[in-house]
Amino acid sequence: MTTQAWESGLPALPRGRKTDVAGPALSGLTGFAAFLIVAMVVVIMGNIAWFGWRTVTWEFLSAAPREGMTAGGIFPAIFGTVALVLLMVVALIPFGVGAAIYLYEYARQDAWFTRAVRFSVNNLAGVPSIVFGLFGLGFFIQFVGRGIDRGLGLDVVWGQPSLLWAALTLALLNLPVVIVTAEEALRTVPREQREAALALGATHWQTIRRVLLPQAMPGILTGAILAVSRGAGEVAPIMFTGAAYFLPYLPTSPLDQFMELGYHVFVLSTQSPDIEGTKPLLYGTVLVLLLLTFLLNLTAILLRSRMRARLAGR
Amino acid sequence: MTSASGRPVVPPRAPAPPAGPPVLATRDFHLYYGPVHALKGVSLEVLERSVTAVIGPSGCGKSTLLRTFNRMNDLIPGVRTEGQILFGSIDILDRGTDVVELRRRVGMVFQRPNPFPKSIFENVAFGLRMLGLKNRGELEARIEQSLRRAALWEEVKDRLDRSALQLSGGQQQRMCIARCLAIEPEVILMDEPASALDPTATARIEELILDLKAAYTIVIVTHNMQQAARISDRTAFMLDGKLVEVDDTTALFTNPRQKLTEEYITGRFG
Numbered sequence: 001m002t003t004q005a006w007e008s009g010l011p012a013l014p015r016g017r018k019t020d021v022a023g024p025a026l027s028g029l030t031g032f033a034a035f036l037i038v039a040m041v042v043v044i045m046g047n048i049a050w051f052g053w054r055t056v057t058w059e060f061l062s063a064a065p066r067e068g069m070t071a072g073g074i075f076p077a078i079f080g081t082v083a084l085v086l087l088m089v090v091a092l093i094p095f096g097v098g099a100a101i102y103l104y105e106y107a108r109q110d111a112w113f114t115r116a117v118r119f120s121v122n123n124l125a126g127v128p129s130i131v132f133g134l135f136g137l138g139f140f141i142q143f144v145g146r147g148i149d150r151g152l153g154l155d156v157v158w159g160q161p162s163l164l165w166a167a168l169t170l171a172l173l174n175l176p177v178v179i180v181t182a183e184e185a186l187r188t189v190p191r192e193q194r195e196a197a198l199a200l201g202a203t204h205w206q207t208i209r210r211v212l213l214p215q216a217m218p219g220i221l222t223g224a225i226l227a228v229s230r231g232a233g234e235v236a237p238i239m240f241t242g243a244a245y246f247l248p249y250l251p252t253s254p255l256d257q258f259m260e261l262g263y264h265v266f267v268l269s270t271q272s273p274d275i276e277g278t279k280p281l282l283y284g285t286v287l288v289l290l291l292l293t294f295l296l297n298l299t300a301i302l303l304r305s306r307m308r309a310r311l312a313g314r
Numbered sequence: 315m316t317s318a319s320g321r322p323v324v325p326p327r328a329p330a331p332p333a334g335p336p337v338l339a340t341r342d343f344h345l346y347y348g349p350v351h352a353l354k355g356v357s358l359e360v361l362e363r364s365v366t367a368v369i370g371p372s373g374c375g376k377s378t379l380l381r382t383f384n385r386m387n388d389l390i391p392g393v394r395t396e397g398q399i400l401f402g403s404i405d406i407l408d409r410g411t412d413v414v415e416l417r418r419r420v421g422m423v424f425q426r427p428n429p430f431p432k433s434i435f436e437n438v439a440f441g442l443r444m445l446g447l448k449n450r451g452e453l454e455a456r457i458e459q460s461l462r463r464a465a466l467w468e469e470v471k472d473r474l475d476r477s478a479l480q481l482s483g484g485q486q487q488r489m490c491i492a493r494c495l496a497i498e499p500e501v502i503l504m505d506e507p508a509s510a511l512d513p514t515a516t517a518r519i520e521e522l523i524l525d526l527k528a529a530y531t532i533v534i535v536t537h538n539m540q541q542a543a544r545i546s547d548r549t550a551f552m553l554d555g556k557l558v559e560v561d562d563t564t565a566l567f568t569n570p571r572q573k574l575t576e577e578y579i580t581g582r583f584g
Contacts, residue, residue: 192428196490199384200441201418201497210440211430311431313479 055284080258087167096178136169166242185219367546484515
């Protein structure tokens with residue numbers, strides 16, 4: 001085409017820049033939002049650490065409570081919280097990841113059943129924690145538990161609050177987050193990985209187990225981290241299903257009741273006759289709860305980092 | 315390289331071995347992606363221990379055809395087929411076909427190397443482990459053999475436990491070939507195996523294919539006509555889902571029977 005043919009006949013486009021106001025403004029606003037989050041965490045943690053650190057002595061961490069909770073330590077609550085969270089994870093992860101694998105790998109996406117499952121998961125996510133607690137009481141303890149007792153001819157063994165039912169209730173609470181993050185994690189595994197495995201004569205299940213699942217592990221762990229944080233802190237689901245304010249012994253089986261840090265804080269702050277006196281105890285307990293959650297998460301985060309590094313070939 | 319007439323030069327080569335029964339054959343094969351008619355009545359034979367190249371412009375259906383040979387198109391929802399595909403004497407499209415077993419006998423190398431994020435050892439061992447092989451000694455022996463056959467052993471023998479992702483693109487592709495060879499397939503399907511690689515790596519892959527021909531039947535899809543001329547015994551030209559012409563490579567590039575073929579190989583389109 002000739003030079004003339006290239007002339008478009010339309011007016012020239014505006015060149016040069018108007019002063020960019022949106023750029024710096026957006027950068028400032030988003031930076032401020034991030035700062036606020038950090039500030040909130042610092043303020044909350046700072047406040048708790050400031051008022052609570054004096055209470056957290058070795059005795060506090062290792063001894064049982066004495067004199068009506070005003071002296072001694074909170075070891076049984078620490079023990080109970082750890083036991084509860086571990087049991088919850090054991091129940092939750094296989095169940096949640098299994099459901100995610102089903103939804104992603106086996107289910108026909110347009111089948112009514114698949115849609116019903118997704119709908120249920122979404123709704124489960126919106127249920128208030130107290131409702132989970134009541135459900136745990138009504139279903140796990142009074143229906144399943146009593147049913148087992150009747151079936152085995154026992155008096156009241158399974159049909160009462162215990163670590164088992166509380167852990168299962170918490171597992172149910174965290175199911176949506178695990179299913180969603182696990183499915184997302186599976187989705188991020190590139191299609192070529194699946195094709196490579198199938199082309200080498202792997203069966204569908206072998207492909208899932210040897211190729212997809214290992215590569216989805218970091219994402220699945222993220223779901224577990226979120227579940228652990230929520231599980232260690234929630235009180236409503238465990239109030240009727242197994243937590244107790246004071247127990248003279250540590251739980252030795254999943255059928256025992258247990259003390260728990262979050263529940264301990266709840267009772268101390270609402271039912272103690274001496275609010276001012278128990279304040280240091282409250283702060284100390286909350287600090288311990290936060291540190292414990294942090295520690296559990298840190299382990300999972302480190303594990304996840306190592307996995308990611310290995311998957312990236314380092 | 316191209317000759318004065320603009321067509322690829324076919325290097326002189328030893329006469330082809332006597333043709334046996336075809337290893338793979340399609341009979342009037344049609345494939346639909348939903349409403350799209352992607353393969354139209356393709357009838358093609360692939361002879362034992364030969365290299366068959368499938369050439370044609372983008373979108374002509376050559377990769378689709380390749381992927382039907384190991385039923386990889388099953389992974390795409392909404393795919394419908396008509397006609398037959400024979401592997402030996404079995405119709406692989408038959409409902410009762412053991413697809414897993416088929417994929418062990420008909421292996422595939424992909425356009426972009428797709429190593430697993432595992433060690434080189436575990437990558438090459440993958441197919442063997444899926445078969446149930448556990449004995450470490452036997453695995454090591456087979457892995458070494460496969461890596462040697464893929465011309466990669468010398469480069470990686472001291473670092474089999476390191477991640478395969480640390481290899482260069484060309485090395486990764488040769489490792490993928492080794493991985494495929496480990497389960498001793500009869501046919502190797504290659505979907506533009508060198509298109510993501512630099513010229514040096516490409517040359518090594520082509521050399522490798524010429525070596526592999528002695529023991530395996532190879533079908534290679536390539537958009538590079540010169541490559542097809544260099545390494546294949548027979549070449550199939552596809553256009554718009556149809557198989558336009560298939561012939562001995564030298565014949566196809568020097569004296570094609572179809573006008574469309576002549577136009578394609580002299581670069582008039584595509």
